[in-house]
Amino acid sequence: MNTRHMLLSAALTILVASSLSCTGETTVRCSSGQTLACHCNGSQQGIRTCQADGVWTNCACDGDGGITQRDASVLGDGSIPNGDGSTLCSGVDCSNHGTCQVQNNQAICQCDSGYHASGLSCVDDNDPCSGQTCSGHGTCQVQNNQPVCQCNSGYHVEGLNCIQNSPCDGVDCSNHGTCQVQNNQAVCQCDSGYHASGLSCVDDNDPCGGQTCSGHGTCYAWSDGPVCACNAGYTPSNSAGLDCVPTSQICVGGSIDYDVDGDGTNETRFDPNADECTMYELINLTRAAHDNEGSPECHKPLAWDVLWSAHARNHCYKMQAAGHLYHEDYPGGQNCAMGCGPSCEMNMYMTGTNEGHCPPLSHHCNIMRCRFGYVGVGYVGTWNTQNFH
Numbered sequence: 001m002n003t004r005h006m007l008l009s010a011a012l013t014i015l016v017a018s019s020l021s022c023t024g025e026t027t028v029r030c031s032s033g034q035t036l037a038c039h040c041n042g043s044q045q046g047i048r049t050c051q052a053d054g055v056w057t058n059c060a061c062d063g064d065g066g067i068t069q070r071d072a073s074v075l076g077d078g079s080i081p082n083g084d085g086s087t088l089c090s091g092v093d094c095s096n097h098g099t100c101q102v103q104n105n106q107a108i109c110q111c112d113s114g115y116h117a118s119g120l121s122c123v124d125d126n127d128p129c130s131g132q133t134c135s136g137h138g139t140c141q142v143q144n145n146q147p148v149c150q151c152n153s154g155y156h157v158e159g160l161n162c163i164q165n166s167p168c169d170g171v172d173c174s175n176h177g178t179c180q181v182q183n184n185q186a187v188c189q190c191d192s193g194y195h196a197s198g199l200s201c202v203d204d205n206d207p208c209g210g211q212t213c214s215g216h217g218t219c220y221a222w223s224d225g226p227v228c229a230c231n232a233g234y235t236p237s238n239s240a241g242l243d244c245v246p247t248s249q250i251c252v253g254g255s256i257d258y259d260v261d262g263d264g265t266n267e268t269r270f271d272p273n274a275d276e277c278t279m280y281e282l283i284n285l286t287r288a289a290h291d292n293e294g295s296p297e298c299h300k301p302l303a304w305d306v307l308w309s310a311h312a313r314n315h316c317y318k319m320q321a322a323g324h325l326y327h328e329d330y331p332g333g334q335n336c337a338m339g340c341g342p343s344c345e346m347n348m349y350m351t352g353t354n355e356g357h358c359p360p361l362s363h364h365c366n367i368m369r370c371r372f373g374y375v376g377v378g379y380v381g382t383w384n385t386q387n388f389h
Contacts (some may be wrong), residue, residue: 308376331389
């Protein structure tokens with residue numbers, strides 16, 4: 001048992017009986033009301049209170065063969081020292097305006113005149129923060145001679161109280177609903193004619209209502225649903241097309257078993273170059289933002305295909321070696337061109353001669369076709385290929 005008490009002053013009586021046997025019992029003289037701590041090799045084993053006749057009795061350590069000495073120690077205020085000599089008042093300075101004492105086995109501050117106890121501190125009776133606890137979740141500070149609570153993280157100040165933040169704080173549900181806390185999370189209960197989209201209430205008749213595109217794009221409403229046209233450097237993360245993430249997270253390399261450069265040895269990995277990722281990003285941007293005219297066109301994003309990107313780059317090498325454009329080795333549709341970078345090529349694909357709204361076999365048609373869900377992109381110099389499926 002490790003009960004901790006306190007030494008009042010050097011004048012208090014300390015009574016020690018040492019070199020006592022660790023087996024059997026002992027009788028030690030003491031003062032009535034004092035408390036005895038029995039120690040065996042520094043480990044406190046028991047406590048006894050001095051009887052009215054001034055004798056401690058039956059203070060013994062259990063014999064275990066390994067203990068050869070016991071100390072019985074007591075402090076005049078009734079406190080028991082720890083093994084290291086410290087007591088409950090160790091380190092308590094009462095803000096240098098009082099004295100620490102032990103009462104009922106607890107450390108308390110007896111404060112000087114003009115001060116009162118606040119925990120284990122003595123504070124000025126005229127301190128504006130005197131008695132201000134900030135609900136136990138902050139610290140009182142004096143500003144312009146007035147008490148002010150500085151609240152802990154997760155709490156906010158209301159007067160001289162620190163109140164726990166609510167998940168609904170600052171949530172207005174677009175002024176078309178009411179925020180409620182469910183399972184410790186904010187949820188919008190929307191008015192009739194509106195539905196929840198995150199922490200917004202959006203018009204049931206607005207497909208783009210509440211669609212933020214992750215703050216990196218613009219939502220377009222098409223016949224095949226809303227879709228995000230992402231800013232430069234971003235592209236949707238999935239076929240829903242309702243977010244915008246860094247293109248570098250989607251246009252990534254992967255394992256292959258294919259001879260990309262035509263040297264007779266199969267590569268085991270394909271990593272896209274900058275032009276390939278830029279063209280991929282532009283394909284999804286074009287699908288999202290291009291007007292919905294002419295033959296049926298679809299606007300949801302295409303997924304990145306590592307293997308068919310490797311095939312596309314290989315086709316670029318072959319066209320470069322041949323010195324002319326031609327089609328071969330494609331899964332469902334193929335665009336190929338040469339002469340300029342991704343932005344220039346995309347402009348030619350969508351607005352060039354014979355590139356109207358999806359005439360048969362046009363580049364434009366492959367980019368906007370509804371039945372495709374994947375694309376692989378290759379770029380070598382200005383030679384470029386896109387494989388669609």
